[in-house]
Amino acid sequence: MQYARTRNRFDPLSEKPFRLSRSKLELFMNCQRCFYLDRRLGIGAPPSFPFNLNNAVDALLKKEFDEYRERGIPHPLMTKNKIAAVPFRHEKMDHWRDALRGGVSFHHAESNFTLSGGIDDLWLNGAGELIIVDYKATSKAERVSLDADWQISYKRQLEVYAWLFSQNDFKVAEVGYFVYCNALATGARFDQRLDFDISFLPYKISDGWVGPALNRARECLLQSELPIYGENCVYCGYNEAIGRLNNQLSLF
Numbered sequence: 001m002q003y004a005r006t007r008n009r010f011d012p013l014s015e016k017p018f019r020l021s022r023s024k025l026e027l028f029m030n031c032q033r034c035f036y037l038d039r040r041l042g043i044g045a046p047p048s049f050p051f052n053l054n055n056a057v058d059a060l061l062k063k064e065f066d067e068y069r070e071r072g073i074p075h076p077l078m079t080k081n082k083i084a085a086v087p088f089r090h091e092k093m094d095h096w097r098d099a100l101r102g103g104v105s106f107h108h109a110e111s112n113f114t115l116s117g118g119i120d121d122l123w124l125n126g127a128g129e130l131i132i133v134d135y136k137a138t139s140k141a142e143r144v145s146l147d148a149d150w151q152i153s154y155k156r157q158l159e160v161y162a163w164l165f166s167q168n169d170f171k172v173a174e175v176g177y178f179v180y181c182n183a184l185a186t187g188a189r190f191d192q193r194l195d196f197d198i199s200f201l202p203y204k205i206s207d208g209w210v211g212p213a214l215n216r217a218r219e220c221l222l223q224s225e226l227p228i229y230g231e232n233c234v235y236c237g238y239n240e241a242i243g244r245l246n247n248q249l250s251l252f
């Protein structure tokens with residue numbers, strides 16, 4: 001049977017800091033069993049489809065905000081949404097945006113984990129605080145919001161970035177933003193273009209959970225037994241049901 005083998009497995013005997021990405025911490029928050037399989041045993045979940053259209057929106061938005069970053073003035077959409085800030089200029093901006101090059105990171109001494117993540121954008125307000133910004137793209141008939149249960153992962157994403165910048169001694173604003181781009185399907189025809197409705201959704205950040213979560217993630221990886229699976233995913237229950245069915249069928 002084939003499965004995706006993961007790299008950078010946790011070694012319980014090693015004293016070296018263990019590097020953990022934001023997405024792997026999110027995996028832990030969703031299901032400890034999947035996290036353990038991935039980081040301790042090297043068995044990754046099957047990869048999901050790439051979100052190429054979303055990535056294109058991200059890349060173009062970054063270029064667009066960079067124009068205003070260079071000029072030191074707010075993007076017109078920031079002005080329209082009454083956000084008194086400018087895109088943040090910093091020599092490390094490109095590095096922080098590139099998760100593959102390490103992004104923004106911090107070594108949390110208590111867990112001995114180095115947490116890292118690649119941000120979308122940062123804005124600077126008049127109080128000298130960084131506003132954490134994440135771009136999202138979707139296409140739906142109703143207005144975008146942050147109300148769905150599954151969007152807890154978006155909120156945690158912003159909170160992890162806020163925690164990382166706070167730990168790196170930056171002042172971080174208590175409200176971050178999602179720049180949410182909604183592709184409209186209401187036009188008469190495609191004509192090789194998509195039009196977007198763009199909403200700036202504020203989110204009040206509460207990042208106090210990150211340090212304790214890293215400690216719990218470490219405890220999880222130190223276990224010698226497979227943790228129970230989470231409630232939010234149906235796959236293991238599905239596999240168990242298939243296994244039971246196979247056992248029954250083999251009796252005939």
Ligand code: SF4
Nearest residue numbers: 031034229233235236
């Ligand atoms: S329940 Fe889902 S997330 Fe958890 S281990 Fe099984 S497949 Fe992974």
